[in-house]
Amino acid sequence: MFAPWADPAARPLVRFDGVSKRFGTATAVERVSLDIFSGEFFALLGPSGCGKTTLLRLLAGLEMPDDGRILLDGAELTTVPPYRRPINLMFQSYALFPHLTVEGNVAFGLKQEALPKAEIASRVDEMLALVRLEGFAKRKPQHLSGGQRQRVALARSLIKRPRVLLLDEPLAALDKKLRSETQFELMQLQESLGLTFVIVTHDQQEAMTVAGRIAVMDHGRLVQVATPQEIYERPTSRWVADFIGEINLIEGSVTEVGRSGTVVASAAGRLRALSPADVTAGDVVWVALRPEKVRIALEPPPVEGENCVAGQVADIGYLGDLSIYKVRLDNGIIMKTAVANVTRLVERPINWDDRVWLTWSSEAAMVLTR
Amino acid sequence: MSKLEAQRSWGERLILLVPYLWLAAFFLVPFLIVLKISLSHTAVAQPPYTPVFDVAAGWSGVIRALSTLSLENYALLGSDSLYLASYIKSLEIAAGSTLLLLLIGFPIAYGMARAPRRWQPVVFVLVVLPFWTSFLIRIYAWINILQRDGLLNQLLLALRIVDEPPAWLSTDTAVYLGIVYSYLPFMVLPIYATLEKMDETLLEAAADLGCPNWKAFWLVTLPLSRPGMVAGALLCFIPIVGEFVIPDLLGSSQTMMIGQTLWAEFFANRDWPVASAVAVVLLCLLVMPIVIYEQVQTRDLARGG
Ligand SMILES: Nc1ncnc2c1ncn2[C@@H]1O[C@H](COP(=O)(O)OP(=O)(O)OP(=O)(O)O)[C@@H](O)[C@H]1O
Ligand SMILES: [Mg+2]
Numbered sequence: 001m002f003a004p005w006a007d008p009a010a011r012p013l014v015r016f017d018g019v020s021k022r023f024g025t026a027t028a029v030e031r032v033s034l035d036i037f038s039g040e041f042f043a044l045l046g047p048s049g050c051g052k053t054t055l056l057r058l059l060a061g062l063e064m065p066d067d068g069r070i071l072l073d074g075a076e077l078t079t080v081p082p083y084r085r086p087i088n089l090m091f092q093s094y095a096l097f098p099h100l101t102v103e104g105n106v107a108f109g110l111k112q113e114a115l116p117k118a119e120i121a122s123r124v125d126e127m128l129a130l131v132r133l134e135g136f137a138k139r140k141p142q143h144l145s146g147g148q149r150q151r152v153a154l155a156r157s158l159i160k161r162p163r164v165l166l167l168d169e170p171l172a173a174l175d176k177k178l179r180s181e182t183q184f185e186l187m188q189l190q191e192s193l194g195l196t197f198v199i200v201t202h203d204q205q206e207a208m209t210v211a212g213r214i215a216v217m218d219h220g221r222l223v224q225v226a227t228p229q230e231i232y233e234r235p236t237s238r239w240v241a242d243f244i245g246e247i248n249l250i251e252g253s254v255t256e257v258g259r260s261g262t263v264v265a266s267a268a269g270r271l272r273a274l275s276p277a278d279v280t281a282g283d284v285v286w287v288a289l290r291p292e293k294v295r296i297a298l299e300p301p302p303v304e305g306e307n308c309v310a311g312q313v314a315d316i317g318y319l320g321d322l323s324i325y326k327v328r329l330d331n332g333i334i335m336k337t338a339v340a341n342v343t344r345l346v347e348r349p350i351n352w353d354d355r356v357w358l359t360w361s362s363e364a365a366m367v368l369t370r
Numbered sequence: 371m372s373k374l375e376a377q378r379s380w381g382e383r384l385i386l387l388v389p390y391l392w393l394a395a396f397f398l399v400p401f402l403i404v405l406k407i408s409l410s411h412t413a414v415a416q417p418p419y420t421p422v423f424d425v426a427a428g429w430s431g432v433i434r435a436l437s438t439l440s441l442e443n444y445a446l447l448g449s450d451s452l453y454l455a456s457y458i459k460s461l462e463i464a465a466g467s468t469l470l471l472l473l474i475g476f477p478i479a480y481g482m483a484r485a486p487r488r489w490q491p492v493v494f495v496l497v498v499l500p501f502w503t504s505f506l507i508r509i510y511a512w513i514n515i516l517q518r519d520g521l522l523n524q525l526l527l528a529l530r531i532v533d534e535p536p537a538w539l540s541t542d543t544a545v546y547l548g549i550v551y552s553y554l555p556f557m558v559l560p561i562y563a564t565l566e567k568m569d570e571t572l573l574e575a576a577a578d579l580g581c582p583n584w585k586a587f588w589l590v591t592l593p594l595s596r597p598g599m600v601a602g603a604l605l606c607f608i609p610i611v612g613e614f615v616i617p618d619l620l621g622s623s624q625t626m627m628i629g630q631t632l633w634a635e636f637f638a639n640r641d642w643p644v645a646s647a648v649a650v651v652l653l654c655l656l657v658m659p660i661v662i663y664e665q666v667q668t669r670d671l672a673r674g675g
Contacts, residue, residue, distance in 0.1 A: 062574050082577040095575040099593045108589075112580035160580065 004037040005213060011074065013038040013196055014059065014164060019068035021054055021220075028054040030220040031068070036164070036198060041190050043207035044200045046217035047243070052200040053092065055217075056166045059198070060089040072163065083112070088162040092169045092200075094153040096141040102128070102152050103137040109160040127155045130189070146173045150182075158193075167199040171206065183210050204244050208232070216240050232290075237370040241288045248289040248335045254281050254367075261362045267331045268309050275367030286368045293364035294337035296325055298350060300357045308359045311335070313352055327356055401653070408646035409439035419642050443647035453631065453648065457655065460628040463542070463617070464610040467549040471606050472599060474550065475557030479598070480591075482558070483565035494562075497555050509548060509619050516544055516620070544620040545627075549610055557602040564598030565591070600663060608656050628652055 004010040012035035021029040028051045036042050044052045057063040059070060061082030070077045077085065088109070096105050106127055110120045128134050131151040141149055150170060157165060170186070171179045187210050190197045201207050207214050208228040215225040224236050235241035238249055252266030254275075262275040264287050271287050279285060301308055314334065315326035322338045329335060335358060350356060410419040421438050424431035447453045482493045500508060515521045516538035523535035538544050568591065576586035614629030621627070626634070628648065635645035 060578055062578070081582075082574075083580045083582050087578075089575075089578045091571055091575060093569075093571060095569065095571040097572060097575070097590060099590075099596075108576070108581075109579035112585075156579070 002039065002212065004040070005035065010037060012036060012071075013040075013073060014198075015069075015071040015074075016055075016058075017069045017071065019055075019058060019065045019070060021051075021058060021063055022066050027220050029058065029065075032220075032222055033068075034215060034222060034225065036196065038196055039194060040196055041187065041210055041212050042196075042198045043211035043214045044198065044217060045204060045207040045214050045244075046202065048202060050217045051220040052202070052217055053168055054220075056089060056168055056198065056200055059164070060087055060166055061085050062089070086160075086163040087166060088157040088160055088164075089166040090153050090157040090168060090170050092172070094141075094149050096149060096152055096156070098141055100140075101137065102133060102139050102141065102144070105141065105152055106155045106159055108156065113160075123159060127159045130158075131155045147178055147182075150174065158189075158195075161193075162195070164196045164198060167197060169200055169202070171201075172203075179206070180209070186210060208244075216243065218243075234366065235288070235368070238286055238288070238368050239370075241366075241368060246291050246336060246338070248291065248294070249368075250287045250289070250333060250335075252285060252287060254279050254283045254285055257281060262367050264367065268329055268333055268335075271307050271365065272362035273307075273365035273367045274363055276369065279367060279369060283369065287365050288368050289335075289360060289365045291324065291336040291338040292322075292340075294335065294358050294360045296327070296337045296339060296350065297357050297359070298354060301359050306359050306361060307365065308357060309335070310355065310357050313350060313354045313356055316350075316352060325350065325356070327358060404646045404649055406439070407642050408443055408644075408650050409441065410643045411438075411440075411442070412641050412643055417642065418640050443643045444651070446644060447647055447651060456626055456628045456631040457651070459625045460611045460613075461655070463545060463549070463627060464607050464613075467546050467553070467610055468603050468607045470546065470550050471553055471557040472603060475554055475602060476561055476595075476599070478554070479558045479561035479565055479595075482562050483568075490566075497558050497562075501555070505552065506615070508552070509616060512544070512548055512551070513539065513619060516547075539620060540622040542621065545617050548616040548620045549613065552616060553606045553610065556605045560601040560605065561595055561598040564595045568594050604659060604663065607659060611656060612652060 014034075014036040016032050016034040019029060019032045020027065030051075032055065044055060046052055054063060058065055059077075061077075061080065065078060072085070072087070097108065100108065103124055107120050107124045110123060124137075125134075128137060131154055133148060133151055133155065136144065136148065136152075141152060144152065150173060154167075154170065157167075167186075171182050174182060183206060186197070186199075189195075199207075199210060211228065213225065213227055214231055216223045216231065218239060224231055224240050226234075231240065231244055235244065241247045241249070250264075250266045250268050250271065252264040252268075252271065254262055255265045255270070256263035257275070257279060261272045262279060262285075264271045264273060264285060266287065273287050273289075275285070300310070309329050311327040311329040313325055314328040315324075317324040317326075318341075321341060323341055325337050325339065327335050327337065337358060407419055410421065412418060413420045421435035423435050427434070478497070482490065482497070485493050513520075517523075518535050518537060518539075520538075522538060523532075526532045527535060572590050572594070573583075573586050576590050577583065581589060612629045612632075613627060614633055617627045618630055618633075632645055632648050632652070635641045635648060639645075
């Protein structure tokens with residue numbers, strides 16, 4: 001499996017080393033240290049204004065860091081001007097040249113290298129074929145649809161075969177269907193060309209779909225860098241757990257740390273969950289539980305031992321593939337559970353105000369200390 | 371079509387009519403009058419030409435008047451080299467000073483657009499500030515500066531750049547100076563407007579694609595500011611061709627610009643028909659650059675689509 005980040009001997013392609021960037025008094029990027037490896041599809045994920053674009057612009061050379069260093073292949077990159085970096089950026093706004101045709105836009109980067117005309121022409125054709133824009137070479141960007149413009153921007157930033165391709169919310173302007181198609185195209189492209197992609201997005205589903213690793217950012221800091229599975233199943237903080245997907249959080253205090261898991265005393269009763277090694281009895285913690293890992297039933301479970309709470313159905317949301325039940329526990333806590341609609345809905349077996357029992361295994365829940 | 375839509379479209383049509391009415395009343399009608407006078411004959415009368423439409427004689431009077439019109443004044447323009455020299459001189463000065471204006475105006479506009487945001491209103495006011503003073507006073511000030519013992523020569527003598535004070539007034543240099551000085555805002559403002567709304571990420575994109583800043587200026591900034599340059603050039607070139615005050619006050623009386631010739635025909639010679647013919651030809655000359663520009667634009671549009 002491709003996982004160079006797990007290999008201590010692997011050399012990173014890009015290294016951020018304690019990089020900070022301030023605009024006036026506001027800190028956009030704060031002491032970011034991050035390694036990105038060759039061949040990775042890496043995603044930067046975070047809420048609006050958390051510094052994702054700034055981090056990309058630092059790497060592209062369009063901003064200078066106030067602190068720290070950026071290395072490419074172990075060599076100092078901070079002092080290299082943007083036009084000499086083997087890194088290309090696909091801009092959030094595409095930034096296509098309005099006075100040039102599609103062809104002129106795509107060829108722009110190669111023309112700066114003073115390559116022979118014939119080579120430029122053949123590589124432009126090749127690139128236009130790759131993004132399926134062969135018939136549009138002579139058009140101006142103003143006369144293209146949003147999706148076509150986005151492909152021109154992609155072609156323009158790919159044609160120089162950059163060591164790292166930076167994509168700033170490349171798919172934000174596309175509708176849902178086109179976006180998911182393009183996500184797969186991007187993944188195929190990245191794999192077949194063997195390039196390193198860094199994509200910025202604030203759409204967590206997009207990050208999970210395309211990326212091999214995700215860096216979750218908040219207020220200019222990296223909060224967690226890991227694979228999508230790990231971020232989803234083992235978030236390191238309540239903030240990450242809440243930002244990625246849906247989560248039930250129940251506050252409590254640790255009463256017992258044992259081999260079979262940790263016992264947490266909470267308003268919902270004694271809950272058993274997996275926990276990090278460093279909790280001790282008395283710690284204030286949160287039990288985190290994904291809705292789809294909770295089972296819902298109209299009868300109490302026959303066997304004791306699992307986590308079980310009872311409550312009343314407060315709300316039902318039908319999403320087509322899933323139904324979301326919001327259950328008000330006897331102590332007032334609201335818990336969400338998601339149930340896959342595997343059979344066609346003829347008659348909903350669980351209804352508003354029904355008394356229900358929620359159960360989950362102790363492996364399904366996590367204990368978070370932050 | 372619903373009643374409301376019909377009403378609205380009538381309202382829209384009415385609004386669209388306004389500029390046409392304006393053009394008809396203040397451009398087309400005067401132009402037709404001038405055209406008619408240019409085809410008439412000089413006469414010692416009031417007004418100083420014949421024929422005059424005799425409205426009292428009815429339709430036949432109009433027909434009679436029209437039948438006496440002739441092209442003789444245009445023939446005169448062709449035969450006397452004075453007029454041709456005048457036209458050429460005007461076009462030459464207009465072209466030369468428009469070029470100078472571009473060369474001086476572009477860097478100013480560029481500097482303005484690149485100035486920090488909070489300084490831009492200040493710089494903008496500085497550029498239009500001369501308009502606060504009467505145009506004539508500013509030209510008279512130039513006469514003062516350019517006189518034989520004026521400020522300019524005093525400075526040149528003091529700096530020992532010249533030994534003898536050169537004559538500046540009544541030269542083409544003075545005319546160029548006056549024109550460039552007076553028209554500069556008309557060149558700077560349209561260029562500034564295009565530069566100011568240019569998307570700066572385009573320059574970042576150019577840099578990202580391997581283009582150093584100076585090259586990005588040639589490949590991105592300059593082509594994108596073309597509409598502003600064309601607008602500025604038209605805005606300057608056309609009135610400069612017909613310029614009267616500046617060459618009259620600062621220039622020589624050797625070769626006159628067409629505006630001066632026109633003035634002489636009207637007021638010195640009281641030859642309204644010839645003066646009108648001069649004006650009609652001038653108008654045709656001035657319409658040309660606009661037509662060419664329109665052509666270029668439609669071609670560009672066609673190529674883009
Ligand atoms: N040129 C600038 N001048 C001043 N502040 C800036 C500048 N660029 C970014 N910032 C600030 O830095 C912070 C991070 O901005 P950045 O554009 O990196 O956010 P982002 O994560 O890309 O957000 P979004 O998802 O909305 O694109 C924001 O608070 C923003 O206001
Ligand atoms: Mg952004």
